[in-house]
Amino acid sequence: MKKIIAAAIGNCVHVAGVANFLKLAEKEGYDTDFLGPAVSIENLIKAIKKQKPDIVGVSYRLTPSAVKPLLDELQRAIEDNGLLNIEWLFGGTRPVCEVAKSYSFFKEIFDGSSDDEFTICYLSGKSSDCKDTYFESSLIERINRKYPYPVLRHHFGLPSLSATIEGIKTISEAKVLDVISIAPDQNAQEHFFEMEKASSALDGAGGVPVRSPEDFIKMYEASRRGNYPLLRCYSGTSDVFRFAEMLRETINNSWAAVPLCWYNVLDGRGPRDVETSIRENQALMKWHGDRNIPVEVNESHHWSLRDAHDTIGVASAFLAAYNAKRMGVKDYIAQYMFNVPPAISPKMDLAKMLAKIEMIESLENEHFKAYRQVRSGLASFPDDLNTAKGQMAASIYLGMAVKPHIVHVVGFCEAHHAALPEDIIESASIARGVIKNCLLGLPDMSMDREVQSRKNQLIDEAQYLLKSMYQISPESKDPWCDPSVIAEAIAIGILDAPHLKGNKAAKGTLKTRMVNGCCVAYDDVKDTVISECDRIDMLFNRIDMLTK
Incomplete structure (x- = not known):
């Protein structure tokens, strides 16, 4: 059994993140020891020599300028005591983590931007990027792994194919959604296999103008990053079986x-x-x-x-x-x-x-x-964006009462404008905050x-x-x-x-x-x-x- 010890170092007394990390490590089968808040570098080294851990986690959540002298001291102590063979981890606020990134002895840095699943991914021995060896290729597998935390879904489709592809990359890298529902435009839904019948005036109406299986493949490839979200697409309204087969072959329609x-x-x-x-x-x-x-x-x-x-x-x-x-x-x-x-x-x-x-x-x-x-029902959303955020959060809170397997996030902006990648990421982040509290x-x-x-x-x-x-x-x-x-x-x-x-x-x-x-x-x-x-x-x- 691998041993992990962790501490908040220097004058930092914020230990919630450290404690949560160690709880997750225990569930993954690690032997853990929490050294406490405000642990000096000297006392940290003493504990390491005594316990001989495989992994050491240090945390600091105060000002970035104050962490550099601490990490300089820690680096000297590691080198002087021959402790580079230990796996070193760092956790803190994003500004502090930016400082920590300049110290090469840290194997992984946790800045709080990702949920527990990424920590579990790391602890379980998977790639720190959590590639598709960890993220399942089927909806039911992902539900079974995450529940009672629900799978999160949002629809996405811009009037430009290239902008949609870039947007899928951005959303995937943000690691906030499990499923991206591709919204094709009206012409794609009605005339995908007979585009000569389509009206150019309707190009991009209601979604992305996909015109070939290769377009779907490009969108799928764009999603192969971050947390590798599943893709799905709304059904066609004509030649439906051929359209369904094409979706299965190109995006593995979830x-x-x-x-x-x-x-x-x-x-x-x-x-x-x-x-x-x-x-x-x-x-x-x-x-x-x-x-x-x-x-x-x-x-x-x-x-x-x-x-x-x-x-x-x-x-x-x-x-x-x-x-x-x-x-x-x-x-x-x-x-x-x-x-x-x-x-x-x-x-x-x-x-x-x-x-x-x-x-x-x-x-x-x-x-x-x-x-x-x-x-959430879209008609309940006001066009005032701040009020809409409140409506979205309230609706998800009520929805969590039925213990859902999937939360279809409806972007707070949808009554005002079609959701852009940044809107989707913000909406999903709000949803995740609501869900996290509900699951307490x-x-x-x-x-x-x-x-x-x-x-x-x-x-x-x-x-x-x-x-x-x-x-x-x-x-x-x-x-x-x-x-x-x-x-x-x-x-x-x-x-x-x-x-x-x-x-x-x-x-x-x-x-x-x-x-x-x-x-x-x-x-x-x-x-x-x-x-x-x-x-x-x-x-x-x-x-x-x-x-x-």
Whole structure:
């Protein structure tokens, strides 16, 4: 067993960093000894001679000018006593560490800019650069190593390919993200394999103008530095299987994002009818499931963003996971978007997410595992950047109550401008600060009486909605996975949203309001909240009347 001793030297009494380093070393199997604060160089050398350690760590966190005489004294003592064979480490503030870098006997210098994982990387005998021998190439491996610390993700894509490539380098070297989600522009998503159909006016609209597999390879190569972040990319909206295969081959797409009911006439993103798009989306889920690629089904928040009441948000979250499981997906990324709609209260937001979690994770077995991914709702962000930082931090704090495996960081600047590398690094750093404090121990907000009451109510209502889908087509063997049944549920209003008014593929008659911090179905004529039982029953009664 290797021996490490460490001390704060000179007149420095700041020992928290030293103590944390030694705790991590103990977990990695080292024999450790903390010599204490304000240890003189003379006493340090005496301890070294007595204990004969393999590694010595020294720390100093005061002014840079005061550390140089100490390190000069330490260097002389090392040389005079023949101690250069020992592995010497230094820790301190960044300005002090800049001074320490001029002393060649230090093998590694820790300036506090990196998290514990980099210290563990060093202690575990890996390269001090923590290359891909340490940083896993798959999402699930990285989750398993880091949990309960969540994997951090942020999307990125600038209107210039070269600027995006340089940005990926900068973000990777900052070591603050585990996953960079590449945001391609509209032309890439729609016409990647038929660029002759693209409009040059849309180049760079919404993301990076990638035009060839080689462009993706360049972005992947740019990420092979720092903490070697995983890459993923939003799915294409045409020729989806070919696009998915290309992403797998070029960037080792860490997981796929597929809708269930969207990207069609329902949201105006394509000409497909709802039933056809559901079938194709299911097939795309199966394609990824067959290849053991994790899948995220972006469904629930599409309804909530269109002001559907919370019950539909919960029911559609279950439907998305259910369809992924039925299509053979083994690792399911369940996204929980907080702050949607923006006026929802934190209590009611948490209740909604807990209801989704309970229903989704009821599907788990040895062949299906759900991973929790939390994110902030963009519409909740103000355009004042300082206020937005507060909103981002508050949202992540609430999200940590569900013990997520992934935190999708939404940059504080997103309501003001598309995130630049420096914005992403700052946002991720804020997120890391929030998460670090949360992991010290949060009160269990999930046990709040109002939260539990609302959660149970939402589960009951969502189950009623889901059971009602069996009435649409009694002969269907699996209504929750039947594209025709799901499409009909949208057409008759079981699944509905106020923003779908006038859409020929949907009922579009649902009215909702914010009441006591939650989004509920509402009867404007009677000026009252409608229970889900009454809402569904009224829909079927109207259908019965029309068919008689």
